[in-house]
Amino acid sequence: MTLELVSCTHGYGRRRPPVLKDFSYRLPDGLTVLLGPNGAGKSTLLKLAASVTRPRRGTVTFDGLDAGSTQYRQAVAWMPQNIIPMRSLTAREYVAYVGWLKGMNRRDAWEQAPQALARVELSSQADTKTNRLSGGQLRRVGVACALVHGARLLLLDEPTAGMDPRQRRVFRDILTELTPTVRVLMSTHDVADLAEEADQVTVLYDGRIVHTGETRAFLAHAPRDAAPGRAAEAAYTAILEGGLVPRLDG
Numbered sequence: 001m002t003l004e005l006v007s008c009t010h011g012y013g014r015r016r017p018p019v020l021k022d023f024s025y026r027l028p029d030g031l032t033v034l035l036g037p038n039g040a041g042k043s044t045l046l047k048l049a050a051s052v053t054r055p056r057r058g059t060v061t062f063d064g065l066d067a068g069s070t071q072y073r074q075a076v077a078w079m080p081q082n083i084i085p086m087r088s089l090t091a092r093e094y095v096a097y098v099g100w101l102k103g104m105n106r107r108d109a110w111e112q113a114p115q116a117l118a119r120v121e122l123s124s125q126a127d128t129k130t131n132r133l134s135g136g137q138l139r140r141v142g143v144a145c146a147l148v149h150g151a152r153l154l155l156l157d158e159p160t161a162g163m164d165p166r167q168r169r170v171f172r173d174i175l176t177e178l179t180p181t182v183r184v185l186m187s188t189h190d191v192a193d194l195a196e197e198a199d200q201v202t203v204l205y206d207g208r209i210v211h212t213g214e215t216r217a218f219l220a221h222a223p224r225d226a227a228p229g230r231a232a233e234a235a236y237t238a239i240l241e242g243g244l245v246p247r248l249d250g
């Protein structure tokens, strides 16, 4: 049992073609990286999976729970692309508040927030107001929010954007530590950096999956003469160039 989208159709505005049409996807174990050009539908897919928005048609379930149910929301954590700071809340208060929204009792949420912040190396900023944090620090607060309530599925929308190289390392270590027990679906534009660390790679193009499978299979798309260290980028380009079939159903 896992995250499963079955025949989902979703878009923005009835007059515009849907972003995802009759879209089905089953998330494998471990860490899956979601790649695709701007506008491909990555955030839309993550929002449906997070139950932030409901599909016009189709079903979304996780471990048999229906998206929209309280149990589903408690099992799933979503980190959006833009994390909005709250000037009245410190990092600890922010993380505890999200834990409470996810169904933790206030005391547990408050007591566990520092551990979640420690895991993203942000203990020193626990008492800093969130509007005073840098963009990268705020994203780490977002990751701490995802960790605090013990979610079984993490949906991360470009989590490493704005992080410095060391923080990316820390972040990847956290994911590696989590993935034996937690499934992760993470969008990124950072192909070279992350594809090699992922268990699986899914590539979206124009609302369609043009590749999904183990990272090794993804990297096998790179031409043999790809420069060392550029295999992921070359594989991604090769897949997209092979996937540029016009959409006939729009």
Ligand SMILES: Nc1ncnc2c1ncn2[C@@H]1O[C@H](COP(=O)(O)OP(=O)(O)OP(=O)(O)O)[C@@H](O)[C@H]1O
Pocket: 012, 019, 036, 037, 038, 039, 040, 041, 042, 043, 044, 045
């Ligand atoms: N709130 C919205 N209202 C109208 N259109 C939207 C909205 N959100 C997304 N779209 C449109 O839906 C399509 C898919 O967007 P989405 O954000 O899912 O793509 P993405 O792959 O995450 O892109 P990016 O890499 O730029 O974040 C785009 O054409 C986008 O303009």
